[in-house]
Amino acid sequence: MDTILLVGCGKMGGAMRAGWLEAGRRVAVVEPGPHAPAGAVGSPEALPDDLRPAAVVLAVKPQEAAAVLPAYGRFAGRAVFLSIMAGRTIAGMRALLGAEAAVVRAMPNTPAAVRQGITVACAGPGVTAAQRDLCTGLLEAIGEVAWVEDEALMDAVTAVSGSGPAYVFLLAEAMEAAGIAAGLPPELARRLARRTVAGSGALLAASAEDATELRRNVTSPGGTTAAALAVLMAEHGIPALLRRAVAEAARRSRELAG
Template identity: 85%
Template sequence: METILLVGCGRMGGAMRAGWLEAGRSVAVVEPGPHAPSGAVATPDALPGGLRPAAVVLAVKPQEADAVLPDYARFAGSAVFLSIMAGRTISRMRALLGDGAAVVRAMPNTPAAVRQGIAVACPGPGVTGAQRALCTGLLDAIGAVAWVEEEALMDPVTAVSGSGPAYVFLLAEAMEAAGIAQGLPAALARRLARQTVAGSGALLAASAEDAAQLRRNVTSPGGTTAAALAVLMAEGGVPELMRRAVAEATRRSRELAG
């Protein structure tokens, strides 16, 4: 059975590992932190000498990349490197791992923890069809997968889906606070906001209609929803704020990439 080497087992790395284990994959882990799973080693030097992983998944903090990645250059040429580090370009990773390294850059998001995430991946030079299929399988264990061929698109991908769960959580937070302001008990306001966001997301996922049509389906002319949307969709409202937010997150992603 081919082995997957996971470097870094924080929240996202841990979610991926759980999905792989559920799928019956063999996983080795390097994680020096206090939350390392059973069987993990603290340093790459402690890995079995004969280990030949099919994939090395880089799930460390981006700022640790320069110090960590050279220790895994010995796997270049045999393994594909799948990076989920935000803002670290393929060219920079290949400079650290060796020019012959096959690197796939990916951006998953936190719903991966409940196997409902989405990851977008971009292949670097020399990535084979088999390596691409392997990475698809690894990412598919935590949700949906899409591929782009142009690495520059990873910055808006990060802004929309990588950061996107925070936008949704902010919506639930704001709905809860607004309900409390209108007199709802705090516990009920929280329950209403959370279940409405979760249920609407499930409906969106299950429906063949796009988001705009689903919004229209809820909106009766002259009704309460129309009154609320008149505020939310006014000039400077949610659509404009979201455009600005995603643009700013895209800018920051490019800045972090250097």
């Protein structure tokens, strides 16, 4: 069975590792931090000399790329490098790993922790069909997978789905606070906000209708929902704020390329 080498086992790396282990894959881990899983090593120098991973998954912080990646260049030409570092470009990673490095740039999101994530991936030069299939299988262990051919789209992907769970959690947080302000007991406000967001997400996932139609289905003319949406959809409301937020996140993703 092929070995997967995971470099960095933080929250996202740990979620991916858990999905792979559930799928029966063999995983080696390099993680110098205090939360390293059993069997992990603290540096690439501690890896077995005969290790021949099929994929090296780069799950370190993008700011650490220049210091971390060159040590794994010895696997270039054999393994595919699957990076989940926000902003780091394929060309930039190949410059650190070597010209022979086959790199796939990917952006998962945190629902991967419950196998409900979505990842968008882009293959760089030299990635074979078999390596692309391997990466698809690794990413499907934590949710859905989509591929794009234009790497420039990855900054927008990062801004929408990579950062997107935080936007949803902020909505739940704000709904809870608004419920308390309206007089609800805090525990009830929290329960209503969490279950409403979670249930609405489940309905959206299960429905063939798009989000616009589902929103309309809830909105009776002249009713309470219509009154609330008149505020939320005003000129400077949620749609405008999200456009600004996504644009800013995409800008930061481009900035992280270094």
